[in-house]
Amino acid sequence: MTTPKEEEISTSWPKPWLFSRIFLILAVTYLFLYVCTYMFHNPNALPGLIVVGSFVVPFSLLIFFWEMNAPRNLSIYEIAKMFFIGGTASLVTTLILFSIVPVYNLNVGGAIIVGVVEEVGKLVIILYFIKKLNPKYILNGLLIVAAIGAGFAAFESAGYAFRFGTMNGTDFMLSVMFDRAWMSIGTHVSWAAITGAALVYVKKAEPLKGEHLTDAKFLKLFAVPVILHSVWDMPLYLFQVFNLMYIVLIIIAWIFIFTLIHAGLKQIVRLNVGQ
Incomplete structure (x- = not known):
């Protein structure tokens, strides 16, 4: 009942606000x-701390993309x-791929393998949902796959927090959660x-076909997250001072996202004109 007719879809930039309130609620939690x-040394709260700390940013980002989905x-x-x-x-498909192509050292070559494997692993599940839902709006594609990426990021971060917490103590766990939280602004989601x-x-409006995966336009855009992910994991310590490398990679990712949002709104304008 809240989905507008195609000719009634707003083509102006959405003004998201709910995601910030969701973020605030999760941060207070x-x-x-x-x-x-x-403060009260209650270990019963630790699992909740790990879960909420790992979900706060990815889930808030998901709400942002949900608000930006103009077709609603x-x-x-x-x-x-x-x-x-x-x-x-x-996560399962990624682990299957890692069992086939293992990474023993996170050097430059290992980082490239991680970038390729994890992005291809997500792509397998992305293909299923795109095939099933058959969206024709670019904004739908952003939302559908942001949801998958948010889930991947949240559960992976919870795993890292638990593992490093048990190995190195809760102080180190908090540091890991904080870093992965702010960095998730520009990673898996x-x-x-x-x-x-x-x-x-x-x-576009066609059912998903194999030829779409070999389309040069798709391959060029798909190369972006693969390259960003690979560089993110590379041991380029000189460029990691003050997290400079990560900040630059986050900015690059969001330049592409805002460009794709703009393309999605222009697509709706063209569809409206063609009515």
Whole structure:
């Protein structure tokens, strides 16, 4: 009942605000769990601290992309399914690929393998949902795949927090969670969103076909998250001073995202004109 007719879809830039409130709610929840854990030394709050700390930024980003989806044609149920099922399924496909192409050292070559494997692993699940839902709007592609990327990022961060917490103590765990939280602004969610928008940009209103995956336009755009991911994991310590490299990579990712959002709004204008 809230999905507008195609000719009624707004073509102006959306003004998202809900994602910031969601972020604030999750941040306050994290703060209370932190107080329970460290001020009152209650270990029962630790699992909640890990989960909320890992979900706060990816989930807030997902809400941002949901607000930017001008066609408003994807339900919360579908988004939740892609977040939970799509996110965990992409982790499984990635682990399967790593069992075939293992990475022993995270040097330059290893970082490239990680970038390729993880982005291809997410792509496998992305293809399923794009094929199933057959979206024709670029903005749909951004949202669908941001949901999968957000799930991937959230569950992966929770795993890192738990593992480093058990190995090195809770102080180190908090440091890992904080770093992965702010860095997730420009990692799995944004990388996956670029891939999803690229697929829909290429296929348009057609059903997804194999030829779309070999389309030069898609391959060029898909190369962006692969390259960004690979460089992100490279041991380029000189460029990591003050997190400069990560900040630059985040900015590059969001330049592509805002460009794709603009392309999505222009697409709606063209569809409206063609009515």
